[in-house]
Amino acid sequence: MTGIGPNTLKRLAAAWPGRATIRTDMTEVLDPGPYDPELMDYPTGLLPFAEHPDYLAATPEQQLQVNTLAWLAYNERVIAAEEYVANPTFEKLAHGVFPGCDRFEAKETIQQSHVDEVWHTYMHMLAMRRTREARRTTAEPDKYGHPVTNRRLYALAAEAGEQWERDLLYLLWTAVGEISINKFLDLVAGDDTIQPMHALVARLHARDEAAHGPVMFEVMKDVFVHLDAKQRDLLARTIPDAILAFGAEDYDLWLEILRFAGFARAKEIVEDSRSLPGNDLIVTDFGPIRRLARELEIEDRVAFDFATNQRTE
Numbered sequence: 001m002t003g004i005g006p007n008t009l010k011r012l013a014a015a016w017p018g019r020a021t022i023r024t025d026m027t028e029v030l031d032p033g034p035y036d037p038e039l040m041d042y043p044t045g046l047l048p049f050a051e052h053p054d055y056l057a058a059t060p061e062q063q064l065q066v067n068t069l070a071w072l073a074y075n076e077r078v079i080a081a082e083e084y085v086a087n088p089t090f091e092k093l094a095h096g097v098f099p100g101c102d103r104f105e106a107k108e109t110i111q112q113s114h115v116d117e118v119w120h121t122y123m124h125m126l127a128m129r130r131t132r133e134a135r136r137t138t139a140e141p142d143k144y145g146h147p148v149t150n151r152r153l154y155a156l157a158a159e160a161g162e163q164w165e166r167d168l169l170y171l172l173w174t175a176v177g178e179i180s181i182n183k184f185l186d187l188v189a190g191d192d193t194i195q196p197m198h199a200l201v202a203r204l205h206a207r208d209e210a211a212h213g214p215v216m217f218e219v220m221k222d223v224f225v226h227l228d229a230k231q232r233d234l235l236a237r238t239i240p241d242a243i244l245a246f247g248a249e250d251y252d253l254w255l256e257i258l259r260f261a262g263f264a265r266a267k268e269i270v271e272d273s274r275s276l277p278g279n280d281l282i283v284t285d286f287g288p289i290r291r292l293a294r295e296l297e298i299e300d301r302v303a304f305d306f307a308t309n310q311r312t313e
């Protein structure tokens with residue numbers, strides 16, 4: 001996120017044709033090579049209950065089933081963030097719902113990002129289909145439901161009385177998501193214990209997102225100067241909610257997956273894992289959001305300790 005400045009959007013827009021995964025790496029994704037049955041689908045170390053005695057005592061088949069479902073759910077989380085939060089927000093930005101995005105390079109990078117997102121969803125869909133075929137996954141939890149990041153947004157938006165409040169909440173969730181998603185993708189992108197395609201999809205996705213972060217950083221600066229005091233206050237007040245929602249470990253989902261895989265003590269496994277210090281977040285580095293708050297000159301109003309990832313009031 002270095003080098004952000006007045007020409008950032010122009011530079012990013014000009015680089016898109018040579019950078020965008022949809023234009024450069026489609027073949028690799030469509031023809032990813034053989035599935036290696038020896039490799040996992042999802043990094044085992046990312047399971048918050050990886051060391052739990054009940055999990056370790058399970059059969060290899062049960063553990064593999066959890067692992068495969070964890071990978072499918074990881075993709076669902078990414079897709080839900082794109083389809084239900086980022087893309088509706090990119091549309092709002094393109095339609096002038098928020099002030100300050102009139103520069104051509106702002107409109108251009110918003111459209112490019114939107115195009116990228118739709119491709120990402122397709123890419124993750126392909127990865128999921130391939131996993132289901134290779135693992136012969138015939139049954140899955142009824143519905144993974146909307147992931148924790150989205151659920152918390154919907155809850156806050158439902159409490160908001162005004163449309164402008166809901167719009168700003170979606171904008172904030174999109175900004176925090178776009179600026180932080182590479183920390184989420186990197187959890188998988190460099191892992192060599194999983195299917196190469198799974199790491200590849202995360203790596204390609206992350207390359208596009210390395211541009212979306214600066215785009216949303218600039219867009220937030222452009223929009224913010226046009227907001228009134230009430231609107232600025234809403235953003236400053238809800239940044240901690242957006243951060244904690246983005247980074248959250250989804251324990252409702254883990255409970256669902258463990259139950260589905262036949263763990264009789266699923267609830268205890270989840271409760272034990274959840275109570276361990278630091279286990280509430282899967283993403284923990286929100287330094288770039290702190291920089292955004294600083295640039296917007298609201299850092300002192302954001303009730304969040306970025307060193308410990310705790311609310312401060």
Ligand SMILES: [Fe+2]
Nearest residue numbers: 082116117120
């Ligand atoms: Fe994306």
Ligand SMILES: [Fe+2]
Nearest residue numbers: 117178209212
């Ligand atoms: Fe993105």
